[in-house]
Amino acid sequence: MTRDELNAHRLVKEAQETELRAFTRRHFLKESAMGLGAVAIGSLLASCGLGGKSHNEILYDPAHPLLPKSPPFIGKAKSVIYLHMAGAPSQLELFDFKPELMKMDGQDCPPSLLAGKKFAFITGVPKMLGAQAKFAQHGESRAWVSENLPHFSTMVDEVSFLKACSTDQFNHAPAQLLIHTGSPRLGRPSMGSWATYGLGTENQNLPGFVVLTSGGSFPDAGKSIWGSGFLPSVYQGVQCRSEGDPVLFIKDPHGMSRDLRKASLDAINASNEQEYANYNDPEILSRIAQYEMAYRMQISAPEVMNINDEPQYIHDMYGTQPGKSCFANNVLLARKLVEKGVRFVQLFDWGWDAHGDGPNNSLNIGLKNKCRSTDKPITALLLDLKQRGLLDETLVVWGGEFGRTPMMENRNGVQNPYNGRDHHTEAFTMWMAGGGIKKGYTHGETDEIGYSALSGKVDPFDIQATILNQLGFDHEQFTYPFQGRPFRLTDVAGKVIRDIVA
Amino acid sequence: MVILTITEFIGRFHPVLVHLPIGILLLGCFFQLLSSGNRFLTLKPAIPLIYLLGGIGAIFSSITGYLLSQSGDYDGSLVQLHQWMGISVAAISMVVYVLFRIQVKEVYLNVIAVFLILLTALTGHYGGSLTHGSDYISSALKSDGGGKVAIPPVPNVQQAFVYKHMVQPLLQNRCYSCHGSEKQKGKLRLDTKDFILKGGEAGASLVAGNIEESELIKRLLLPPSNEDHMPPKEKPQLTEQEIELLKWWVSEGADFDKKTQDLKQTEKIKSTLLTFQEGAKAATAKKLDLPEKEVSKADAAVIADLKKAGVVVIPVKGNSNYLSASFVTVKASPEVLKLLGGLDKQLVWLNLSNTALSDAQIKSLSSFGALMRINLSRTPITDASADGLVKLKNLQYINLVGTKMTAKGLAKLAGLKELSKVYLYQSGVKKEDQAGLKKLFKKVTLDFGDYTVPILAQDTTEVKPPEAGK
Numbered sequence: 001m002t003r004d005e006l007n008a009h010r011l012v013k014e015a016q017e018t019e020l021r022a023f024t025r026r027h028f029l030k031e032s033a034m035g036l037g038a039v040a041i042g043s044l045l046a047s048c049g050l051g052g053k054s055h056n057e058i059l060y061d062p063a064h065p066l067l068p069k070s071p072p073f074i075g076k077a078k079s080v081i082y083l084h085m086a087g088a089p090s091q092l093e094l095f096d097f098k099p100e101l102m103k104m105d106g107q108d109c110p111p112s113l114l115a116g117k118k119f120a121f122i123t124g125v126p127k128m129l130g131a132q133a134k135f136a137q138h139g140e141s142r143a144w145v146s147e148n149l150p151h152f153s154t155m156v157d158e159v160s161f162l163k164a165c166s167t168d169q170f171n172h173a174p175a176q177l178l179i180h181t182g183s184p185r186l187g188r189p190s191m192g193s194w195a196t197y198g199l200g201t202e203n204q205n206l207p208g209f210v211v212l213t214s215g216g217s218f219p220d221a222g223k224s225i226w227g228s229g230f231l232p233s234v235y236q237g238v239q240c241r242s243e244g245d246p247v248l249f250i251k252d253p254h255g256m257s258r259d260l261r262k263a264s265l266d267a268i269n270a271s272n273e274q275e276y277a278n279y280n281d282p283e284i285l286s287r288i289a290q291y292e293m294a295y296r297m298q299i300s301a302p303e304v305m306n307i308n309d310e311p312q313y314i315h316d317m318y319g320t321q322p323g324k325s326c327f328a329n330n331v332l333l334a335r336k337l338v339e340k341g342v343r344f345v346q347l348f349d350w351g352w353d354a355h356g357d358g359p360n361n362s363l364n365i366g367l368k369n370k371c372r373s374t375d376k377p378i379t380a381l382l383l384d385l386k387q388r389g390l391l392d393e394t395l396v397v398w399g400g401e402f403g404r405t406p407m408m409e410n411r412n413g414v415q416n417p418y419n420g421r422d423h424h425t426e427a428f429t430m431w432m433a434g435g436g437i438k439k440g441y442t443h444g445e446t447d448e449i450g451y452s453a454l455s456g457k458v459d460p461f462d463i464q465a466t467i468l469n470q471l472g473f474d475h476e477q478f479t480y481p482f483q484g485r486p487f488r489l490t491d492v493a494g495k496v497i498r499d500i501v502a
Numbered sequence: 503m504v505i506l507t508i509t510e511f512i513g514r515f516h517p518v519l520v521h522l523p524i525g526i527l528l529l530g531c532f533f534q535l536l537s538s539g540n541r542f543l544t545l546k547p548a549i550p551l552i553y554l555l556g557g558i559g560a561i562f563s564s565i566t567g568y569l570l571s572q573s574g575d576y577d578g579s580l581v582q583l584h585q586w587m588g589i590s591v592a593a594i595s596m597v598v599y600v601l602f603r604i605q606v607k608e609v610y611l612n613v614i615a616v617f618l619i620l621l622t623a624l625t626g627h628y629g630g631s632l633t634h635g636s637d638y639i640s641s642a643l644k645s646d647g648g649g650k651v652a653i654p655p656v657p658n659v660q661q662a663f664v665y666k667h668m669v670q671p672l673l674q675n676r677c678y679s680c681h682g683s684e685k686q687k688g689k690l691r692l693d694t695k696d697f698i699l700k701g702g703e704a705g706a707s708l709v710a711g712n713i714e715e716s717e718l719i720k721r722l723l724l725p726p727s728n729e730d731h732m733p734p735k736e737k738p739q740l741t742e743q744e745i746e747l748l749k750w751w752v753s754e755g756a757d758f759d760k761k762t763q764d765l766k767q768t769e770k771i772k773s774t775l776l777t778f779q780e781g782a783k784a785a786t787a788k789k790l791d792l793p794e795k796e797v798s799k800a801d802a803a804v805i806a807d808l809k810k811a812g813v814v815v816i817p818v819k820g821n822s823n824y825l826s827a828s829f830v831t832v833k834a835s836p837e838v839l840k841l842l843g844g845l846d847k848q849l850v851w852l853n854l855s856n857t858a859l860s861d862a863q864i865k866s867l868s869s870f871g872a873l874m875r876i877n878l879s880r881t882p883i884t885d886a887s888a889d890g891l892v893k894l895k896n897l898q899y900i901n902l903v904g905t906k907m908t909a910k911g912l913a914k915l916a917g918l919k920e921l922s923k924v925y926l927y928q929s930g931v932k933k934e935d936q937a938g939l940k941k942l943f944k945k946v947t948l949d950f951g952d953y954t955v956p957i958l959a960q961d962t963t964e965v966k967p968p969e970a971g972k
Contacts, residue, residue: 068814068816069816070816070817070818070819070820070822071819071820072819072820072821073819073820074791074792074818074819075819150958150960151955151956151958202814202828202830202831203830203831204831205831313954316954316955316957317953317954317955318955319955319961319962340830341814341828341830341831359967360967364965365965365966365967368965369964369965372960372961372963372964372965375961376955376958376961379955380955383953383955384953386949386951386953387903387925387927387949387950387951387952387953388879388901388903388925388927388951389877389879389899389901389903389923389925389927389949392899392923455723455742455745455746456742457725472819499742
């Protein structure tokens with residue numbers, strides 16, 4: 001290459017680069033005309049929003065994620081105790097009294113109830129099954145409760161029944177996810193996460209969202225039903241044990257003094273802060289906050305979580321079994337936690353799935369035993385909260401993930417060995433009490449065999465909307481920005497059940 | 503599912519198409535009037551073309567409009583008027599085009615142009631009335647907007663005529679706009695007895711005594727997401743009570759002349775009907791959540807100091823200056839309580855539970871006039887505190903669980919007019935004093951607690967499965 005050629009080559013290259021530079025700049029502006037316009041109109045529209053409060057306002061303060069915050073409206077409930085009977089209790093053996101169904105007992109199911117329906121196990125033509133328990137009316141509100149719940153039947157004047165709950169998921173895991181996270185699929189924050197995200201928690205020495213399980217197994221949907229989804233991870237439920245140490249390894253190991261523990265946590269936090277300075281990831285701040293909370297919890301948690309220092313008459317009232325892991329212990333713990341300012345206590349009791357495929361899964365044996373282990377503690381909880389003046393500000397919710405069929409289950413067309421019922425999505429019963437909910441009220445009714453709702457039908461979104469309403473939130477305004485759009489617990493559905501709000 | 507015929511499909515383009523001739527013809531008329539002066543003479547050559555285009559647009563609009571009117575969703579007389587006016591607009595615009603081409607005197611053309619403007623505007627107005635209802639514009643001026651009450655309260659619900667006083671106003675405010683004299687969507691009119699009984703395209707709207715066969719009720723009960731749900735989900739919905747009313751009216755025979763008291767009523771419907779009676783709202787008036795008057799903002803420095811001491815101080819709701827304070831993780835030392843003094847106007851809820859509070863400290867709270875809820879449970883306070891508490895005139899809730907307060911001290915609080923709940927579990931109040939206190943506090947719920955849950959044999963036993971199989 002001659003010198004001239006080289007120079008020419010350089011000139012051409014320079015010219016090309018200059019052109020390219022000019023081109024990309026213009027190109028960018030030209031191409032982004034629409035985009036920039038959209039951004040501009042987006043912010044313009046946002047400023048037209050109601051009350052000037054942006055939907056994308058993030059309530060999350062990474063350094064103090066759990067500090068108490070005010071709800072947008074006055075909340076009737078400060079705390080929630082959610083009692084989930086995992087497996088789905090049979091409404092027809094507990095609350096939904098159907099004399100007509102008794103008359104049809106043993107008959108073939110009419111085809112009109114089966115046409116176009118899907119069931120988890122029922123195939124072919126099952127037999128109808130009358131209630132496997134006697135019913136009576138109770139209290140001034142004359143609510144029907146079966147003999148399976150002799151203690152709770154004295155509490156009907158404190159609660160609002162939702163007789164016509166419905167869902168659209170007939171398998172346990174998706175139905176549990178739906179009712180706790182607002183979506184039958186994984187990845188959404190649970191109700192307790194939303195509550196602690198929005199309200200923080202009063203007691204900075206304890207987690208804001210505590211989960212207690214009993215019944216020998218986790219709920220089918222696993223830990224995702226108390227997960228924080230796309231909310232910062234600090235809002236996920238903290239699972240505690242009612243037996244032994246409430247949280248594993250909460251005690252300092254032998255030979256580790258409190259000062260040494262403090263010093264080591266300080267060192268970890270210092271290095272985390274350095275990490276935060278480098279990467280600016282707010283999750284690191286959450287982690288620091290969690291270490292600090294863990295340190296404080298080492299003192300406060302064993303104290304609160306220890307039910308042994310409760311007087312004997314309280315143990316008698318709840319029917320606890322100190323030293324063991326059981327529902328009654330969890331219920332007593334729930335009351336203690338709420339008293340100490342914990343925002344959301346979520347209880348799961350496994351084993352309500354009365355298909356009739358075995359004695360422990362039958363309406364006459366297994367279900368009755370589940371009732372016996374929960375009836376007294378739940379009744380005691382309501383009374384104890386009441387006498388302490390806490391029921392006014394604590395919302396108690398009871399329910400499963402769906403209901404059970406008025407038909408006897410015939411698995412793969414063969415009658416099950418014990419009396420049982422299949423999963424049913426169209427009608428089941430839940431109840432709420434305290435926290436600004438009407439007393440002695442029944443909302444909704446089902447048809448004469450308890451198959452589907454006649455009036456007052458509610459779905460999981462309505463229940464979530466109502467719980468958020470009692471905590472002081474408008475479920476349509478309470479959002480978190482994720483993947484480019486504001487998300488809410490109730491997604492695009494849900495209506496507050498005004499009829500049960502006192 | 504109704505399948506649209508092709509003509510009806512074309513007809514539905516009418517509301518879009520009409521705007522073309524309106525715009526074009528108005529432009530032509532304005533050009534015509536402007537160009538009669540010298541300044542806009544240059545506009546003249548464009549005018550005939552504009553009239554021609556407008557005329558063609560008007561002809562197409564008339565055709566699609568005619569097809570749409572055949573669907574029968576619209577009221578006869580108004581449609582007729584709108585139809586003939588629309589056709590006139592098309593005809594006149596074609597005429598004016600021809601007149602322009604044969605060059606008649608400009609004065610005549612101007613007169614026709616003014617007439618055409620008026621005719622076009624009026625035709626458009628009638629068209630708008632057909633789609634949106636004749637009170638569309640005027641309703642925007644009324645202050646209550648869309649949230650108007652469906653049923654105006656009746657003086658005595660048992661003496662009221664069911665149809666005339668409750669059902670008809672409900673239909674009028676929630677249904678007439680689409681099923682009334684102006685519009686009959688689905689060929690249904692609900693504004694007179696005869697029309698209601700006649701029903702619409704989907705069949706009888708009412709089958710007396712049978713709510714399951716009555717289209718009117720069936721559609722109300724469909725989920726809002728269903729396309730057949732009425733009213734359409736973007737319109738104001740009926741409340742549960744209003745639906746109950748209609749269900750009851752239809753199941754009791756859908757009588758148009760009877761009074762409420764002449765129809766059979768269950769206890770449930772009786773209480774539902776009461777909600778339509780005058781003063782129903784006032785009777786259920788609740789205690790206030792917050793004082794009515796707004797208050798000045800609290801001193802931020804005081805709040806910061808309290809927070810530093812570990813006290814949870816937050817507004818009771820997002821935009822309020824009223825505050826709640828909770829001592830859930832701190833001891834109420836005299837110094838901290840003194841700090842609290844800076845919030846005596848704003849504090850409405852105070853939780854001092856489990857703190858080592860003294861009677862003297864309670865007395866220092868007596869200037870907290872706004873306080874509505876106070877939790878003093880498990881504090882060592884005694885009867886002496888009652889003298890301080892009685893000065894807190896707005897108190898609704900007092901929690902004295904586990905205190906040494908006795909009947910003697912409590913009696914002093916009888917003067918608190920707003921009081922509604924007092925919790926006295928494990929307090930100094932003796933069993934034998936409870937009855938007397940209840941008499942003294944007639945309007946207050948006194949909760950003495952001490953609840954027990956009886957021990958039943960089945961609490962501790964299990965149902966055992968039978969030995970062999972079933």
